[in-house]
Amino acid sequence: MKTSFKEKVHAIVKKIPAGKTLTYKQVAKLAGRPNASRAVGTILSKNYNPAIPCHRVIRSDGKMGGYNRGEKNKIRLLINERNTK
Numbered sequence: 001m002k003t004s005f006k007e008k009v010h011a012i013v014k015k016i017p018a019g020k021t022l023t024y025k026q027v028a029k030l031a032g033r034p035n036a037s038r039a040v041g042t043i044l045s046k047n048y049n050p051a052i053p054c055h056r057v058i059r060s061d062g063k064m065g066g067y068n069r070g071e072k073n074k075i076r077l078l079i080n081e082r083n084t085k
Contacts, residue, residue: 005031009043016056019081023060041066 003011008031016022022030024037024044033039037060044054045068055074059065067074 005033005036005039006043008032009040010047010049010052013044013052013054013057016053018053018056018084019078021056021058021078024057024065025060027057044068 009027012022012027012030024040025034027040028034028036031040040057044052044057045066047054048068055067055069055077057065064071064074
């Protein structure tokens with residue numbers, strides 16, 4: 001059975017360690033579609049599964065990017081993870 005792009009994105013994001021980040025572009029490249037960073041963002045914007053830590057995916061310019069639970073929550077989660085390492 002063929003793995004969908006969405007499933008590949010979710011699998012990659014699940015493996016990002018606490019306190020670490022990847023960019024949308026890096027996730028797209030790892031999922032086999034290097035020019036699909038916007039698609040990665042769209043997929044993650046619809047994720048409400050806490051096992052898929054989409055807050056660990058940021059923009060290539062270092063800005064946070066979107067987060068379906070709010071940008072302040074994304075920043076708080078990342079800070080907490082970095083501080084507990």
